[in-house]
Amino acid sequence: xxxxxxYIHDYCTIxxxxxxxxxxxxxxxxxxxxxxxxxxxYRNFDMQYPKFFKMDALSKLAFxxxxxxxxxxxxxxxxxxxxxxxxxxxxxxxxxxxxxxSISDKENYYPSPAVFVYTLPNICLGEISIRHxxxxxxxxxxxxxxxxxxxxxxxxxxxxLNKADMVLCGWVEFFNDNYKAFLCIISTEENTKYTNETINxxxxx
Amino acid sequence: MEALKAELKNKxxxxxxxxDIAVEDIADNDALFGDGLGLDSIDALELIVILDKDYGxxxxxxxxxxxxxxxxxxxxxxxxxxxxx
Numbered sequence: 001x002x003x004x005x006x007y008i009h010d011y012c013t014i015x016x017x018x019x020x021x022x023x024x025x026x027x028x029x030x031x032x033x034x035x036x037x038x039x040x041x042y043r044n045f046d047m048q049y050p051k052f053f054k055m056d057a058l059s060k061l062a063f064x065x066x067x068x069x070x071x072x073x074x075x076x077x078x079x080x081x082x083x084x085x086x087x088x089x090x091x092x093x094x095x096x097x098x099x100x101x102s103i104s105d106k107e108n109y110y111p112s113p114a115v116f117v118y119t120l121p122n123i124c125l126g127e128i129s130i131r132h133x134x135x136x137x138x139x140x141x142x143x144x145x146x147x148x149x150x151x152x153x154x155x156x157x158x159x160x161l162n163k164a165d166m167v168l169c170g171w172v173e174f175f176n177d178n179y180k181a182f183l184c185i186i187s188t189e190e191n192t193k194y195t196n197e198t199i200n201x202x203x204x205x
Numbered sequence: 206m207e208a209l210k211a212e213l214k215n216k217x218x219x220x221x222x223x224x225d226i227a228v229e230d231i232a233d234n235d236a237l238f239g240d241g242l243g244l245d246s247i248d249a250l251e252l253i254v255i256l257d258k259d260y261g262x263x264x265x266x267x268x269x270x271x272x273x274x275x276x277x278x279x280x281x282x283x284x285x286x287x288x289x290x
Binding site for chain 2: 050053111112117
């Protein structure tokens with residue numbers, strides 16, 4: 001295996017009612033709940049994807065970040081070999097709890113298929129793949145905290161084995177309206193923007 | 206019947222999270238799937254839940270859904286003929 005150097009191209013952070021793209025705040029709201037923040041962010045960037053409103057909070061969070069990073073580089077008339085490698089701490093627990101509550105009354109037992117489909121964390125990868133027509137590698141990991149070394153190594157292996165031309169890598173954590181997303185695009189194409197930066201330093205900025 | 210149709214439109218918009226669609230945007234004979242409202246397979250399952258939960262109708266044969274869920278008109282007619290609550 002050839003070990004080509006890999007480079008971070010763009011990154012996006014979403015937390016505390018703010019979206020920061022490549023270090024610049026691009027959307028910010030006064031403190032509010034995530035449902036409101038995510039809806040306003042969607043409208044602000046004119047994303048034009050009604051299925052967004054059907055997603056659970058974790059998928060909305062991953063979708064918003066990935067949309068800002070992938071929309072400028074994906075195209076519907078060519079294959080986009082961009083692998084997705086995401087992780088978080090709470091898996092899909094936020095939706096799992098909501099689903100469990102919705103079926104706890106045996107006298108009023110009507111499980112919602114639309115909620116149930118989001119009771120897996122990797123569904124958010126499917127949502128991103130559908131949006132950008134990706135038929136590429138994807139993995140979702142659960143860690144106690146963002147394991148930047150693992151994520152970086154995993155992404156580098158995918159790139160060096162030519163399993164992907166680019167990797168969208170990051171952390172998307174959501175539970176009880178507490179959230180943080182950090183997503184970045186990595187490839188072997190040389191980029192001088194973040195030569196001294198690593199996933200770890202950008203995540204902790 | 207008109208009240209039931211309006212009720213169904215409201216339920217569909219709310220339950221299926223059709224954020225950018227208003228009751229006035231849905232004509233009684235618009236296709237609910239495909240080129241019409243563009244509902245998907247998960248939405249179809251939610252419609253089956255609505256029939257059961259709100260109108261006491263259990264669909265035994267899923268194939269029936271294709272005819273029943275063609276439009277608001279067909280859905281309302283089926284509910285009116287078969288509802289138990």
